[in-house]
Amino acid sequence: MFSESVTQLKHAYASGRTRPLAWRRAQLDALRRLLAKHTQDFIAAETADLGKPAAETVLMELNLVSSEARFVRHRLRSWTARHPQPMPWALQPAAGWTIAEPKGVVLIIAPWNYPVLLALEPLADALAAGNAVCIKPSELAPHTSQLIAELVPRYLDGEAITVVEGGAEETGRLLECEFDHIFYTGGERVGKIVMTAAAKHLTPVTLELGGKSPCFVDSTVNLNVAARRIAWGKFSNAGQTCVAPDYVLATADIAQALAERIALAVTEFYGENPAMSPDYGRIVNDRHFDRLCGLMSDGRVVCGGTVDREARYIAPTVLLGTRPDAPVMQEEIFGPVLPILVVEDVESAIRFIKDRPHPLAAYVFSNRRAVRRAFECQTSSGALGYSLTLAQLLSSRLPFGGVGASGMGAYHGKAGFDTMSHIKTVVSKPQFPDTLQMIYPPLHTVRTAL
Numbered sequence: 079m080f081s082e083s084v085t086q087l088k089h090a091y092a093s094g095r096t097r098p099l100a101w102r103r104a105q106l107d108a109l110r111r112l113l114a115k116h117t118q119d120f121i122a123a124e125t126a127d128l129g130k131p132a133a134e135t136v137l138m139e140l141n142l143v144s145s146e147a148r149f150v151r152h153r154l155r156s157w158t159a160r161h162p163q164p165m166p167w168a169l170q171p172a173a174g175w176t177i178a179e180p181k182g183v184v185l186i187i188a189p190w191n192y193p194v195l196l197a198l199e200p201l202a203d204a205l206a207a208g209n210a211v212c213i214k215p216s217e218l219a220p221h222t223s224q225l226i227a228e229l230v231p232r233y234l235d236g237e238a239i240t241v242v243e244g245g246a247e248e249t250g251r252l253l254e255c256e257f258d259h260i261f262y263t264g265g266e267r268v269g270k271i272v273m274t275a276a277a278k279h280l281t282p283v284t285l286e287l288g289g290k291s292p293c294f295v296d297s298t299v300n301l302n303v304a305a306r307r308i309a310w311g312k313f314s315n316a317g318q319t320c321v322a323p324d325y326v327l328a329t330a331d332i333a334q335a336l337a338e339r340i341a342l343a344v345t346e347f348y349g350e351n352p353a354m355s356p357d358y359g360r361i362v363n364d365r366h367f368d369r370l371c372g373l374m375s376d377g378r379v380v381c382g383g384t385v386d387r388e389a390r391y392i393a394p395t396v397l398l399g400t401r402p403d404a405p406v407m408q409e410e411i412f413g414p415v416l417p418i419l420v421v422e423d424v425e426s427a428i429r430f431i432k433d434r435p436h437p438l439a440a441y442v443f444s445n446r447r448a449v450r451r452a453f454e455c456q457t458s459s460g461a462l463g464y465s466l467t468l469a470q471l472l473s474s475r476l477p478f479g480g481v482g483a484s485g486m487g488a489y490h491g492k493a494g495f496d497t498m499s500h501i502k503t504v505v506s507k508p509q510f511p512d513t514l515q516m517i518y519p520p521l522h523t524v525r526t527a528l
């Protein structure tokens with residue numbers, strides 16, 4: 079069944095139907111219509127899957143996919159045009175240019191935490207580039223997966239775009255098929271499985287992974303603003319966000335005050351009892367709930383710390399004075415637990431980050447230029463945010479992707495279009511004058527000195 083679906087996509091791609099710009103635009107428009115017409119259905123599906131607040135589904139998922147589709151649609155003509163390049167004198171006379179061609183059939187494997195955004199935003203980029211696409215949503219967001227599987231064939235070209243539902247087993251079988259590009263978002267363990275499978279066919283991969291994204295704060299910033307931005311980034315979607323600040327490194331002079339202000343921001347956002355807030359989400363499943371409960375033991379609880387297993391609710395929790403060797407610092411938290419570690423100074427914070435795998439994002443709250451520059455030049459991360467968390471992903475003009483352990487490749491806007499395209503070099507040289515004869519053998523007359 080899987081290989082038949084993929085074969086059908088290959089036929090559709092080979093027929094040339096996905097190449098015309100008119101087809102691409104029609105699909106992108108249809109994608110936006112799908113989102114607009116079924117907003118309430120998506121809200122309901124995500125509430126069922128994740129207890130996700132309606133506004134979060136709309137603002138952080140539906141709107142972002144829609145604006146990405148609009149952004150790439152309006153730039154298609156220029157991105158698919160020939161881009162002439164100057165030729166070196168040795169090749170003259172000649173003309174050279176690059177042209178983007180679709181890769182072919184793209185497999186998109188999506189996770190559960192932003193189940194619409196992370197399935198359909200790469201879809202927009204893949205369609206813009208003129209590919210046929212197979213989407214594999216996450217089985218851990220089953221209502222959303224089912225909704226995507228139901229709506230995509232109703233709105234988009236069913237010959238060239240298909241949805242395959244299922245978990246590890248089904249994804250494993252899909253991965254046996256030969257694709258022209260695999261775009262995977264999720265954890266590192268499965269990322270390795272995906273890359274190993276791709277290697278068999280020499281298929282290029284984009285891996286959008288995660289990791290522990292640090293957040294440094296010193297005394298030069300307004301702590302109220304910093305606290306609110308950190309709390310928003312951390313506790314949106316109950317902390318189940320790949321670019322959420324995973325932990326805070328704070329200098330000793332402000333650590334306590336910062337912790338208290340983050341606690342205050344939590345109350346401002348979600349009220350005295352976040353369990354009652356319509357704006358606060360739930361943990362995706364029991365396994366993640368139990369895992370997170372095991373990560374709350376190290377550090378003084380400044381706020382939160384309460385849980386309700388039945389509802390898979392974990393209160394927004396701030397821990398102060400967590401030790402680097404605590405369990406919560408050994409894995410990506412991916413939940414609403416925020417440890418604050420006290421560091422001596424900026425140098426030790428940078429050392430701390432450099433000693434660990436490259437994160438998907440790093441955040442710096444400092445008004446000192448030298449501090450910002452030190453982070454920019456000395457640490458490596460998918461993205462770096464000054465005085466913000468999360469919001470770097472809102473722009474279609476900025477590439478989004480990881481580095482090292484947090485992934486490879488990027489998407490959003492032009493970066494996404496390029497990822498889903500092959501940039502082909504074309505060189506055209508007139509037959510006369512035949513200047514290439516200067517480098518034909520015999521070469522003993524050519525001077526080899528540089």
Ligand code: NAD
Pocket residue numbers: 187188189190191192196214215216217218244245246247249250263264265266268271285286287288289319320321410412438480485
């Ligand atoms: P997940 O469990 O939903 O898995 C992701 C996908 O892999 C799913 O479609 C799933 O069916 C498939 N899968 C699971 N096991 C598999 C196997 N054995 N073989 C083949 N396919 C398999 O998602 P997750 O891994 O729990 O996601 C959480 C991680 O994803 C976190 O580390 C987070 O940081 C990262 N993430 C990264 C981004 C990003 O944009 N970089 C976004 C969201 C999440």
